[in-house]
Amino acid sequence: MDTDHGSCPPVRSARLGGAVRRGILGLVQAGFLAFCLTSGAAEKDVAFPCDIDPLMDIPAVFGLTPEALEARYPAPQGYSENPFFKWLTQEKDRAIFQRKPYSNISVDLSILGGSVPVEEVVVDFANGKLNGITFSVYNRGDAGQIAPEEFRRRLQACDETLRKRLASMPSPRRADPASGLLASGWTWFCPTGLATIEKNPEADSGHPEYLKMRIAPRDASGPIASAIREHRGSVSLTQLQKNVKKDGGRTLIEGVPMVDQGPKGYCVVAASQRLFEYYGISCDQHQIAKIAGTDAKAGTSSDKMMEALQSLDRVFHMQFKCLLARYTDGSLRDFKQQKKAGPQEFQKMIERYVGDGIPLLWSLGLGKFPEQPPLNRQAAGGHMRLIIGFDKENLYFTDSWGAGHELGSMSARDAFEATNGLFVMHPTVR
Numbered sequence: 001m002d003t004d005h006g007s008c009p010p011v012r013s014a015r016l017g018g019a020v021r022r023g024i025l026g027l028v029q030a031g032f033l034a035f036c037l038t039s040g041a042a043e044k045d046v047a048f049p050c051d052i053d054p055l056m057d058i059p060a061v062f063g064l065t066p067e068a069l070e071a072r073y074p075a076p077q078g079y080s081e082n083p084f085f086k087w088l089t090q091e092k093d094r095a096i097f098q099r100k101p102y103s104n105i106s107v108d109l110s111i112l113g114g115s116v117p118v119e120e121v122v123v124d125f126a127n128g129k130l131n132g133i134t135f136s137v138y139n140r141g142d143a144g145q146i147a148p149e150e151f152r153r154r155l156q157a158c159d160e161t162l163r164k165r166l167a168s169m170p171s172p173r174r175a176d177p178a179s180g181l182l183a184s185g186w187t188w189f190c191p192t193g194l195a196t197i198e199k200n201p202e203a204d205s206g207h208p209e210y211l212k213m214r215i216a217p218r219d220a221s222g223p224i225a226s227a228i229r230e231h232r233g234s235v236s237l238t239q240l241q242k243n244v245k246k247d248g249g250r251t252l253i254e255g256v257p258m259v260d261q262g263p264k265g266y267c268v269v270a271a272s273q274r275l276f277e278y279y280g281i282s283c284d285q286h287q288i289a290k291i292a293g294t295d296a297k298a299g300t301s302s303d304k305m306m307e308a309l310q311s312l313d314r315v316f317h318m319q320f321k322c323l324l325a326r327y328t329d330g331s332l333r334d335f336k337q338q339k340k341a342g343p344q345e346f347q348k349m350i351e352r353y354v355g356d357g358i359p360l361l362w363s364l365g366l367g368k369f370p371e372q373p374p375l376n377r378q379a380a381g382g383h384m385r386l387i388i389g390f391d392k393e394n395l396y397f398t399d400s401w402g403a404g405h406e407l408g409s410m411s412a413r414d415a416f417e418a419t420n421g422l423f424v425m426h427p428t429v430r
Contacts, residue, residue: 048076049108050084052097052121055133056111058165059192062217064130066092069123083107085123088258088402096260096402097121099142111135116157119143124224132216132224139210151208158197158213159186166190175201182283187228193217194228223257223277235280236429240357252389252396252407253357260402267384270400271361272425274386278359279318279427317428323349323360324422332419343416350390350412353424360387362397363421369414382420 054072055061075082083105088094098120099109109118120136137154138146163169170186173196183198194216200209216224243255257277261270269288276283310320322335324346331340353360362385367375388407389396395415399405410418 045104045106046083047106047108048083050097050110051114052109052118052135053111053113055121055123056135056161056165056215058195058215059217061133061215062130062193064123065128066095066125069095085121086260086402088122088260089406090403093125094258095123097123098260111137112157112161116154124222126221130217131222132214132220132228134224135213137211137213138208139212140208146208148203148206148208151203151211155197155199155203155211158211162186162188162195162197162213162215166192166195170195170197173198191218194220194225196228198227223280226280235427237356237358237427238430240279240427243357244355248391250389250391250396251351251354253354253359256359256386256388256398258398258402258406259400261400267400271384271386274398274400275359275361275425318425319428320423320425322421322423324419326420332416343413346416346419346422347390347412349422350387350395353426354387354390356426358424358426361423361425362387362419363423364415364418365420366418368418369410371408371410371414373408387422 050073055064069085073082073084075084083101084107085095085097086101088096097109097118098107099118100106109121110116111118116137118135118137119139119142122134122136124131124133135158136142137158138151159170166188168188168190170188173183173185173187175182175184182200184201184204185197185199188195194214196214197211198214199211200207202209203211214224214228216228220228243253245252245254255278257274259270259273259277261267272288273283276288324332324341325335326332332346333340334345350360364383364385366381366383383399385397385399387395387397390412393411394409395412396407396409398407
């Protein structure tokens with residue numbers, strides 16, 4: 001994104017999309033191809049240390065507010081953008097710390113006196129109060145593969161620290177994918193707060209994929225509370241209809257959480273995480289990436305993504321369907337009936353699901369048609385968004401790129417031409 005940062009402009013390089021080598025089940029011609037949006041050339045590389053131990057100061061950290069977070073981690077002098085963290089929403093209810101926020105800037109995130117590196121930290125607020133903090137102590141997408149010995153060292157350090165600060169012993173957390181529990185680890189329920197350590201079960205046999213730690217106040221709500229309390233259910237279809245708002249001739253779904261895919265080819269899994277969070281299910285992009293076999297540089301093949309979502313829908317009592325697919329002859333067709341679909345059928349599908357409060361997973365080619373707000377740089381390649389609204393002339397979407405990308409629009413006819421695939425996943429409980 002083009003912004004003025006004085007003599008050392010941070011350059012954000014966003015990899016969007018995931019490579020589709022074949023089409024959906026061998027039929028879709030294009031989609032999810034990885035590409036980069038890069039603005040300008042960096043004058044020099046800059047590295048900042050960032051001690052995030054204050055975010056682990058239990059229970060004092062549970063009094064954190066958005067204003068206090070900004071005061072604790074201000075932008076360095078001369079920078080108009082804060083390299084330490086950014087708000088994922090304009091309402092300032094979710095912030096993210098990343099090791100590589102810009103292509104010429106790195107941030108050395110660490111905890112426990114600098115002894116344990118952290119890849120990413122997400123801080124959630126609700127009604128101006130802290131609702132929880134998620135520390136990605138390790139994930140393969142950001143850090144690449146690490147040795148099992150290093151994984152165990154980080155795990156032990158986090159475990160010992162939480163036991164001391166919460167002054168209690170945890171309960172074991174056992175993975176049970178058939179019941180919607182994807183991670184193993186430990187959980188703390190204490191008078192001072194809640195906490196979990198979560199890891200992929202295969203890490204115990206020397207195949208680490210992710211390690212995350214969550215802390216939250218006792219009254220935490222939403223997906224964070226669901227993750228800690230191992231809540232397995234989801235909202236009902238009737239509840240989703242309450243999120244639909246009509247303003248004049250425009251219909252919009254409100255309340256879709258924002259995440260940032262970062263510099264990874266994670267647009268598919270990031271969009272899926274947002275959908276799960278919207279349904280009240282805790283399943284983040286690193287867990288989805290593991291299930292889908294996502295490559296951080298190349299992205300997710302459509303075949304694997306469909307298989308992953310079809311397996312997850314059974315786990316979380318959801319229904320997944322491919323509605324439309326772009327075939328090798330260039331036509332967009334109803335995936336089930338194999339009939340060619342035109343702009344009217346496309347519009348009817350959007351109106352049906354969005355009208356019920358169900359966002360649609362939308363695979364498209366970027367840069368082919370104008371959109372509002374315009375893309376900061378000319379871009380080409382596959383991408384996945386969520387469609388969350390419509391009117392007579394336009395459809396409305398949201399991208400997983402953080403604050404400022406909550407809502408965009410494109411003419412309905414252009415959107416039809418840009419479409420590579422349209423998918424839906426929704427609860428089965430009414």
